[in-house]
Amino acid sequence: MxxxxxxxxxxxxxxxxxxxxxxxxxxxxxxxxxxxxxxxxxxxxxxxxxxxxxxxxxxxxxxxxxxxxxxxxxxxxxxxxxxxxxxxxxxxxxxxxxxxxxxxxxxxxxxxxxxxxxxxxxxxxxxxxxxxxxxxxxxxxxxxxxxFDDLKELREFEPRIINNGKSISGNVIYIDNYGNVVTNIQKGLFEAYRNGRDYEIIARTTKIKKVHHSYNGIINYDLDRSQRMGPGDALALFNSAGYIELAIYKSDLNSVGGASSLLGLNYRDTVTINFL
Missing domain, CATH: 3.40.50.10790 (S-adenosyl-l-methionine hydroxide adenosyltransferase, N-terminal)
Known part of the structure; x- marks a missing residue:
């Protein structure tokens, strides 16, 4: 076919x-x-x-x-x-x-x-x-x-290891239809430098201290609904392509806004992970 x-x-x-x-x-x-x-x-x-x-x-x-x-x-x-x-x-x-x-x-x-x-x-x-x-x-x-042997070469933004291996400095490479922000920091690089340490992801004034494997990973279903994180809260996750992505849970870019607008992030902006 x-x-x-x-x-x-x-x-x-x-x-x-x-x-x-x-x-x-x-x-x-x-x-x-x-x-x-x-x-x-x-x-x-x-x-x-x-x-x-x-x-x-x-x-x-x-x-x-x-x-x-x-x-x-x-x-x-x-x-x-x-x-x-x-x-x-x-x-x-x-x-x-x-x-x-x-x-x-x-x-x-x-x-x-x-x-x-x-x-x-x-x-x-x-x-x-x-x-x-x-x-x-x-x-x-x-x-x-x-x-043909003259293929034009463009280079993707590469995340940088800084602060003597205590930080990864990455960039926003894509904003999706929901306003979710995809960074160029891949799961393999993150895990290689984490070495079991705690960490914080810094995107402008926002700090996130956990990376989930799904969007609803932000919800602790053992807590009462009134105590849970949920719609409107910021989260980080490994997306289906293996990149660290920042999102606002169940947000609408066209009404309340998405991670790109609510966190103030645009293409090429810096996102940093500090290992603690």
Whole structure:
């Protein structure tokens, strides 16, 4: 079964998503199209990479992933296909692939070169659809491009070990639909430096002294309801991708606010863990 996924910053107001899906189905009626996200912040490469990096492994080997963020061609933003980890990514050379493949070496990279094709202002439709359908049919990469070895490198923010190993300084790398704040501090790094010590997580003026494994881990069900922590309280947890995330339990970003607004945190802001 052929699968093509779509990750874009197109949103849903305009015709772009529907047009791309229609073109794919016209080329390959039997394909399964899966939307990963169309709500990437415009041109936000790091946000796109975080979402796609944590989604693609759930798909079967051979899945084709179309990346429609900052996709307009230029001499410094070529159109490429990257085969990595058994998957195919059709994208521009914007740096998004280097962030996705930071832990896995690509098996093959080609620069797309379709005869008589003009990408114009809508390359996802005019170029990427043709390429994705070709690959989904089992077509060879050599037919649609030539080998490419100039993959643009972007580096993710790396957490730093400071204060002689007594602190980890990290950054906000993603804010989700609930306003939850994802840091770049992964569980493995946290556990490696904790060594059984108590700790506190500091995010601006907020201090949190426990990391949970679920959102409702904040609730002590042995206590009376009137004594429990619950909706509106701040918590930290290891999210499903293995990163430390800060949240406000059962908050609504569009009404009372989420962790990003209530804790005053934005992309790239610092979050520190002090071991006591």
């Amino acid at each position: 052929a699968i093509i996924t779509l990750t874009t910053d197109f949103g849903y107001k305009d015709h772009f998503v529907g047009t791309v899906k229609g073109a794919i189905l016209s080329n390959l009626p039997e394909v399964t199209i899966v939307d990963i996200s169309h709500a990437i912040s415009p041109f936000n490469i790091q946000e796109c990479a975080y979402i796609l990096k944590n989604a693609y492994r759930s798909f079967p080997m051979g899945t084709v992933h179309v990346v429609g963020v900052d996709s307009e061609w230029s001499p410094e933003n070529q159109h490429i296909v990257v085969q990595v980890d058994g998957h195919y990514f059709v994208s521009s050379n914007s740096g998004v692939i280097s962030l996705i493949t930071s832990e896995v070496k690509p098996e093959k990279i080609v620069e797309i070169n379709l005869p008589n094709a003009e990408s114009g202002s809508f390359p996802v439709l005019n170029i990427f659809v043709q390429v994705a359908c070709h690959i989904a049919r089992g077509g060879k990469l050599e037919v649609i491009g030539r080998n």
